[in-house]
Amino acid sequence: MIIAEWKPISEIVEKLRGHKKVLLVGCATCVAECAAGGEREVKTLAPAVEMAMKKDGNPVEIITAVPERQCEWEFIEELADKVSQVDAVLSIACGIGVQAMAERFSKVPVYPGVNTTSLAIREEPGIWTARCAACGDCVLGETFGLCPVARCAKSLMNGPCGGTRADGKCEIDENVDCVWYLIVKRAEERGELDKLAKIGKPKDWSNSDHGGPKRMVREDLR
Amino acid sequence: MGHDVKKSFTPEIVVMYCNGAVAEDASLPARVETNEYKARLVMMPCGSKVETYQLLDILAGGADGIQVIACPEKKCRFLVGNERARKRVEWARKILADIDMGPKRVGLSRGEKLLLDDVKSIAHKRADEVWTLGSNPMKGDK
Numbered sequence: 001m002i003i004a005e006w007k008p009i010s011e012i013v014e015k016l017r018g019h020k021k022v023l024l025v026g027c028a029t030c031v032a033e034c035a036a037g038g039e040r041e042v043k044t045l046a047p048a049v050e051m052a053m054k055k056d057g058n059p060v061e062i063i064t065a066v067p068e069r070q071c072e073w074e075f076i077e078e079l080a081d082k083v084s085q086v087d088a089v090l091s092i093a094c095g096i097g098v099q100a101m102a103e104r105f106s107k108v109p110v111y112p113g114v115n116t117t118s119l120a121i122r123e124e125p126g127i128w129t130a131r132c133a134a135c136g137d138c139v140l141g142e143t144f145g146l147c148p149v150a151r152c153a154k155s156l157m158n159g160p161c162g163g164t165r166a167d168g169k170c171e172i173d174e175n176v177d178c179v180w181y182l183i184v185k186r187a188e189e190r191g192e193l194d195k196l197a198k199i200g201k202p203k204d205w206s207n208s209d210h211g212g213p214k215r216m217v218r219e220d221l222r
Numbered sequence: 223m224g225h226d227v228k229k230s231f232t233p234e235i236v237v238m239y240c241n242g243a244v245a246e247d248a249s250l251p252a253r254v255e256t257n258e259y260k261a262r263l264v265m266m267p268c269g270s271k272v273e274t275y276q277l278l279d280i281l282a283g284g285a286d287g288i289q290v291i292a293c294p295e296k297k298c299r300f301l302v303g304n305e306r307a308r309k310r311v312e313w314a315r316k317i318l319a320d321i322d323m324g325p326k327r328v329g330l331s332r333g334e335k336l337l338l339d340d341v342k343s344i345a346h347k348r349a350d351e352v353w354t355l356g357s358n359p360m361k362g363d364k
């Protein structure tokens with residue numbers, strides 16, 4: 001899922017200064033799963049921002065909405081009536097949702113209330129870890145289902161490096177697994193360690209961010 | 223803070239208590255008023271019914287402080303309800319600190335077989351904390 005985390009409320013206050021009525025809009029999909037922008041978080045952030053704005057000397061009225069998805073036109077169209085009542089929108093969806101809102105309702109300022117950080121999995125309640133970097137050239141078939149692009153601090157294709165700790169953690173953080181340690185372990189378990197010695201093709205980064213903004217077209221769906 | 227501050231306003235406290243933390247025959251009233259504070263008492267079937275957004279919403283609505291009363295550690299009849307209450311209160315306190323509203327407006331205490339006098343004493347302690355922060359600036363907005 002797409003992972004996001006709240007911006008500091010002081011930053012939100014700064015952006016909303018001068019606005020009188022604001023629509024705080026969440027998204028019931030990815031950011032709800034990562035507890036940043038779902039219904040519960042909308043209900044939590046709304047009074048927090050109201051209090052912070054009042055303390056700041058700029059009281060604001062906040063109304064709320066949580067569409068099923070903020071990244072699809074059909075769902076955000078339902079917000080048109082509410083957007084017409086406000087002079088700003090605070091979106092706590094991912095960056096895609098924020099942009100969709102800003103595109104559909106281009107006459108109203110739309111501010112992000114979260115920072116979108118990664119594509120991640122929920123390890124356990126309250127802990128999410130990045131698993132995919134959307135790099136455009138998936139190598140999971142060669143790395144035993146563990147992504148060295150998203151999960152190695154150096155995105156190494158030929159790890160592990162010298163920074164692996166004795167317990168298999170990464171030198172950057174004792175709580176972060178060295179993904180190459182995990183890859184080697186899994187290869188060993190399968191009795192396929194020799195596959196890692198094979199010289200692979202250079203990774204094609206042209207389909208990642210380095211190739212410019214992505215545009216995918218499926219003529220059969222148009 | 224000094225005596226003058228105490229006289230300047232009467233804190234309005236909301237006490238959210240777990241039904242399992244009070245004595246079976248406690249029969250707590252819905253409201254308590256003393257010379258030092260006013261309290262609204264809200265019974266919950268379990269401490270886990272407390273949500274961070276409720277705490278913030280109550281404060282945004284003008285209450286001066288909130289006291290959550292949960293069961294003692296490891297004595298929740300639903301196993302982890304009192305632990306969830308603690309985490310949610312802590313999250314609310316962090317947000318209140320971030321927005322400079324004073325984390326001490328919300329507190330958690332634990333108890334079992336509490337009687338009305340015990341609950342009043344706990345509410346009084348929260349009122350004491352709130353006195354040092356002053357009246358809720360949101361008062362009268364909603």
